[in-house]
Amino acid sequence: MSSKTGAKAENVSPLRKRVPCPNCGSKSARESYPFCSKRCSDLDLGKWLDGSYAIATEEPGSGFSEDEY
Ligand SMILES: [Zn+2]
Numbered sequence: 001m002s003s004k005t006g007a008k009a010e011n012v013s014p015l016r017k018r019v020p021c022p023n024c025g026s027k028s029a030r031e032s033y034p035f036c037s038k039r040c041s042d043l044d045l046g047k048w049l050d051g052s053y054a055i056a057t058e059e060p061g062s063g064f065s066e067d068e069y
Pocket of ligand 1: 021022023024025026035036037040
């Protein structure tokens with residue numbers, strides 16, 4: 001068996017694939033990839049910040065035992 005393990009690499013996809021804006025679905029622009037505009041980019045960033053705000057509330061010493069008298 002002469003093995004030709006994928007010598008041809010024709011299906012090389014470009015690094016930056018054109019994807020619709022995650023926020024509104026419009027065509028993405030180079031300047032604000034993968035968003036269509038900076039406005040959508042900022043809006044999405046705001047969502048992330050809002051989400052991280054809830055996750056960031058993690059108390060390390062939650063197993064504090066109170067002294068009972
Ligand atoms: Zn958009």
